[in-house]
Every structure is written in structure tokens, then in C-alpha cells.
Amino acid sequence: MLDLVAGLLIALGTVFFVAGTVGLLRFPDIYCRLHALTKADGLGLALIALGASLMARTPGEVFRIVLIWFFVALASAVGGHLIAAYARRMDRTREGSLRHD
Amino acid sequence: MTDPLILFDLLLAGSIVALAVAVLSVRDLFTAIVVFIVFGLLSALAWARLAAPDVALAEAAIGTGVTGALLLKTLHHLRHFSDGQTQDAARDLTAVQPVPMGVTVANAAFCGLVALGLAVAFLGAPQAGPGFDALVSDAMPHSGVAHPVTAVLLNFRAYDTLMEVVVLLAAVIAVWQIERGLTEAPAPALGMVWAGFARLTLPAIVVIGTYLLWKGAEAPGGAFQGGAVLAAVGLLLLLSRLYVPQPSHRGLARWAFVLGTGVFAGVALLVTGGGRVAFQYPPEHAKTLILLIEGLVTISIAVTLAALFHGREPVALNAPESRHDT
Amino acid sequence: MTPDTIYGMTGIAVFAIGLAGALCAQDRLRRMLALKLCSVGAGFLLVVAAWRRPPDVPDPVPHALVITGIVVMVSATAVALALIRRLQTLEAEDAD
Numbered sequence: 049m050l051d052l053v054a055g056l057l058i059a060l061g062t063v064f065f066v067a068g069t070v071g072l073l074r075f076p077d078i079y080c081r082l083h084a085l086t087k088a089d090g091l092g093l094a095l096i097a098l099g100a101s102l103m104a105r106t107p108g109e110v111f112r113i114v115l116i117w118f119f120v121a122l123a124s125a126v127g128g129h130l131i132a133a134y135a136r137r138m139d140r141t142r143e144g145s146l147r148h149d
Numbered sequence: 150m151t152d153p154l155i156l157f158d159l160l161l162a163g164s165i166v167a168l169a170v171a172v173l174s175v176r177d178l179f180t181a182i183v184v185f186i187v188f189g190l191l192s193a194l195a196w197a198r199l200a201a202p203d204v205a206l207a208e209a210a211i212g213t214g215v216t217g218a219l220l221l222k223t224l225h226h227l228r229h230f231s232d233g234q235t236q237d238a239a240r241d242l243t244a245v246q247p248v249p250m251g252v253t254v255a256n257a258a259f260c261g262l263v264a265l266g267l268a269v270a271f272l273g274a275p276q277a278g279p280g281f282d283a284l285v286s287d288a289m290p291h292s293g294v295a296h297p298v299t300a301v302l303l304n305f306r307a308y309d310t311l312m313e314v315v316v317l318l319a320a321v322i323a324v325w326q327i328e329r330g331l332t333e334a335p336a337p338a339l340g341m342v343w344a345g346f347a348r349l350t351l352p353a354i355v356v357i358g359t360y361l362l363w364k365g366a367e368a369p370g371g372a373f374q375g376g377a378v379l380a381a382v383g384l385l386l387l388l389s390r391l392y393v394p395q396p397s398h399r400g401l402a403r404w405a406f407v408l409g410t411g412v413f414a415g416v417a418l419l420v421t422g423g424g425r426v427a428f429q430y431p432p433e434h435a436k437t438l439i440l441l442i443e444g445l446v447t448i449s450i451a452v453t454l455a456a457l458f459h460g461r462e463p464v465a466l467n468a469p470e471s472r473h474d475t
Numbered sequence: 476m477t478p479d480t481i482y483g484m485t486g487i488a489v490f491a492i493g494l495a496g497a498l499c500a501q502d503r504l505r506r507m508l509a510l511k512l513c514s515v516g517a518g519f520l521l522v523v524a525a526w527r528r529p530p531d532v533p534d535p536v537p538h539a540l541v542i543t544g545i546v547v548m549v550s551a552t553a554v555a556l557a558l559i560r561r562l563q564t565l566e567a568e569d570a571d
Binding site: 154155158159162165166169170172173178181182185188189192195196198199200201203204207208211212215216219220222223224226227230231247248252253256257259260261263264267268271272280281282285297298300301302305306309310313316317319320321323324327328331332373450454457460 | 490504505507509511512514520524536538542553567
Binding site: 115119122123126129130133 | 339340342343346349350353
């Protein structure tokens with residue numbers, strides 16, 4: 049029973065990952081793509097981590113899965129922020145150079 | 150097909166080969182490096198599937214993580230110094246002449262032949278022939294550790310590992326010599342969020358690196374994986390400029406570089422005598438000696454990898470460099 | 476079909492792709508990436524050679540060799556990249 053629930057959660061998480069990837073491929077500009085990736089993958093990761101922790105045998109394993117979830121979510125948020133900030137800076141310099149020309 | 154995981158294997162193998170082609174065929178170098186990082190992580194996944202978690206950890210941490218950081222830093226340097234020129238002009242700088250089509254075709258044919266020969270040899274080779282399995286499992290009780298890969302790395306084939314640490318030492322010496330007097334590309338400003346992230350993750354990375362090292366005695370992990378994770382601390386410190394290398398720290402850095410090699414070689418020589426040869430640890434002290442070597446080698450690996458990332462030897466800015474011989 | 480055949484052929488393919496890239500690539504950084512591909516392909520073959528049909532555990536000696544190879548490769552990569560940076564700076568100075 050618990051395995052079934054875990055399997056369902058992991059499958060649902062995979063669906064979100066697929067949705068995020070479709071967004072990455074189909075959305076027009078970098079901000080939309082980042083939005084799709086960070087939102088959908090964050091939810092997908094949380095679901096998969098939840099499913100995996102239901103299958104874990106010891107509390108130590110659950111603790112490690114929670115740690116992995118926390119750090120991957122943190123890293124993806126910071127990575128998304130850095131990419132967006134860089135893209136914005138590039139856009140500004142491009143606009144600036146166009147205006148000066 | 151009995152195993153449903155075979156489907157997963159086929160998909161993974163297909164994506165690895167496709168990514169390898171993409172690394173060489175995409176136009177933009179930055180994209181190529183990012184694709185290479187994805188390729189490395191998927192290879193690590195394949196190796197985990199082949200029951201080689203130690204190798205997968207090492208590939209993910211060193212072969213992909215540290216190497217990716219080195220590649221991106223180099224690209225940043227190249228882009229900074231070819232600024233002002235167009236992409237084509239920058240390419241003209243390195244590429245002298247376009248390669249004739251015939252040469253490319255001949256090369257591809259040659260590589261196809263090599264691959265074909267290798268494939269024939271691989272498929273014709275006896276499957277799962279006798280390896281070192283029996284030898285290693287017989288000797289495990291005397292090794293002092295419970296994890297076979299750690300036993301091989303630090304006991305049975307410790308000479309290999311000593312030479313590997315020496316190679317790392319040689320690399321950092323070479324990099325310091327090559328980069329002497331080289332002007333650095335200014336580091337990019339990463340902002341407040343990044344600084345907060347670095348502060349938050351630094352203690353966690355230290356704990357994870359030490360955990361990997363400690364765990365290596367009985368489970369996948371060990372000096373190299375732990376050292377690479379600890380090197381990430383150095384990378385974070387350097388990138389967030391919480392630590393700026395000073396010329397006065399060179400002495401300390403040099404000691405840290407040779408610490409691992411020195412202790413490793415020292416232990417190897419100290420256990421000799423009384424009929425024992427180098428690296429033949431007395432069984433009752435084997436675990437202590439291996440942990441001592443691993444701990445200090447980890448510090449050396451971490452400092453060396455971080456120094457390889459930083460590149461240039463920290464020298465005083467006002468020190469005249471007689472590099473310009475033009 | 477078993478995982479060792481699949482990943483063995485993957486390793487050979489990756490090695491051949493890397494070899495072709497190392498021979499044909501014009502850009503130095505790209506050639507370095509091609510050589511990295513070669514090293515990963517060789518690693519695949521060693522890991523496959525160590526694999527045993529479960530429940531048997533794999534042979535640890537090739538695993539240790541691949542870990543050694545990965546560390547040697549990162550050292551070589553670091554030196555090669557330092558040479559690339561140096562060469563590029565010298566060429567840029569010459570061009571000025």
C-alpha cells in the first residue's frame with residue numbers, strides 16, 4: 049500500500065518534470081523558460097522526494113532525502129535567480145548600446 | 150527482455166551518445182560546456198546503474214563539477230580577452246585555416262574504423278572473465294577497512310594512489326608556472342542572493358565532505374570524493390570573495406599542497422622494516438593509518454583543486470614581473 | 476541484452492566521438508572537451524569490465540583505476556586550460 053502511494057507520488061513528480069521540460073523547449077524567452085523550470089521542477093522534486101521518503105527504511109534515510117530536497121531546491125532557486133539577473137544585465141547593455149548608437 | 154530496467158538503460162545510453170555528439174557540434178562554446186556537464190552527470194548515473202557508486206560520485210564531483218568550473222572559468226577568461234573583436238575575429242585568432250572537407254571525412258572514417266575494431270574486440274571478449282574479485286575478497290580481512298574500493302585505493306594498490314596525489318601536486322606547480330604574471334579577467338559580480346547562498350551552504354558542504362570521507366571506510370565515498378566536495382568550499386569562497394588569496398598565504402598553500410603526498414609517502418616508508426615492504430601496514434594499525442592518510446590527503450586534494458580553479462599564484466601587485474620580453 | 480553490453484557499446488561510441496572531435500576540432504577548448512569525452516568513454520569500458528551480473532558484487536580494482544583516472548584527468552585538464560589561457564593572452568598581445 050505504502051509502495052503504491054510512493055509510486056504514484058513519484059509518477060506525479062515525473063509529470064511535473066516533463067511539464068517543466070516542455071516549457072523549457074516551447075516557451076519564447078529566457079524568463080518564461082526559467083519560470084517553467086524552477087516552478088515545475090521544484091514541485092516535481094518535492095513530490096519525488098516525498099515518494100522516496102515513504103519508501104525509505106530508516107529515519108536516517110528520510111533525513112538525508114529531506115536534506116537533498118532542501119539543498120537542491122535552494123540551489124535551483126539561486127541558480128534561477130543568477131541566470132535571470134545575468135539575462136537582465138545583458139538585455140540592459142544591449143538596449144544601452146542600441147540607444148547610444 | 151526480462152528486466153524492465155533495460156529500457157531505461159537503452160534510453161540513458163542513447164542520451165549519453167547524443168549529448169557527446171552535441172558537445173562537439175553545438176556552435177556556442179558556453180552551450181558546449183553546459184552540455185558537457187549534463188553528459189558527465191548522465192555518465193555518473195550510468196555508472197551508478199553499473200553498481201559503481203564510488204566511480205559515479207568521483208565522476209560527478211571531480212570529472213563534472215570541478216572540471217566544469219575550470220572550463221567555465223577558462224571560457225570567461227577567453228571571452229574577456231577577445232572582447233571588442235567579433236566572434237569570428239576571435240576564432241581567426243586560434244583557427245589558422247579551415248580544414249578541408251576530405252581531411253574531416255578521412256578522420257571520421259578512421260575514427261569509425263577504430264570504433265568498429267573496439268566493438269568487435271569488446272563483443273568477442275569473454276563475458277565477466279575472472280578479475281581480481283577473489284584476490285580482493287580474500288585479502289579484505291587484513292585491509293583494515295570494510296569497503297573494497299577504499300581497500301584497493303589505500304592498501305592493495307596504494308602506489309597508484311600515491312602517484313595520483315603526486316600528479317595533482319605536479320599539476321598545481323605547472324599551473325602556477327604557466328600563469329605567472331598573467332593578467333586576470335575580473336571576477337563577475339554575483340550579487341546579494343549568491344552571497345547569502347554561499348553563507349548558508351558553506352557549513353553544510355564542510356559537513357557533507359567530511360561525512361563522505363568518514364563513510365569511505367565502509368561504504369561508497371572516500372578521500373577523493375570528500376576532497377572534491379570540500380574543494381567546492383574553496384570555489385564558493387573564491388567566487389563570493391569571502392576569501393581573496395593573499396601573497397602572504399602562499400607558504401601555507403604550499404604546505405597544504407605537499408601535505409598529502411608527504412604524509413602518504415612518509416607512512417609508506419615508516420611501516421617498512423621488520424620484514425615488511427612499503428605500504429604493508431601492520432594489520433592492527435591498518436585502519437588508523439588509512440584514516441590518517443585519507444584525512445590529510447583529503448585536505449591536500451581540496452586545497453589543490455581550489456588552487457587549480459583559482460589558477461594564478463597570488464603575487465603582490467606591485468612586484469615587477471619581467472614577463473614582457475617584447 | 477544486458478547492461479554491460481549496452482554501456483560497453485556506449486563507451487566505445489563516446490570514445491570514437493571524442494577521438495573524431497580531438498582530430499577535427501579547431502578550437503582549443505573544444506579539443507579539450509573532446510579529449511574529456513575520450514577519457515569518459517575509456518572509463519565506461521573499465522566500469523563495464525568490473526560489472527558482474529547481480530547478485531554478485533563488482534570487481535573493485537577497475538573501479539579504483541577509474542577513480543585514479545578521473546583525478547589524473549582533472550589535473551591534465553587544469554594544466555591544459557592554463558596553457559590555453561596563456562596562449563590566448565599571448566596571441567591577443569601580438570595582435571594588438
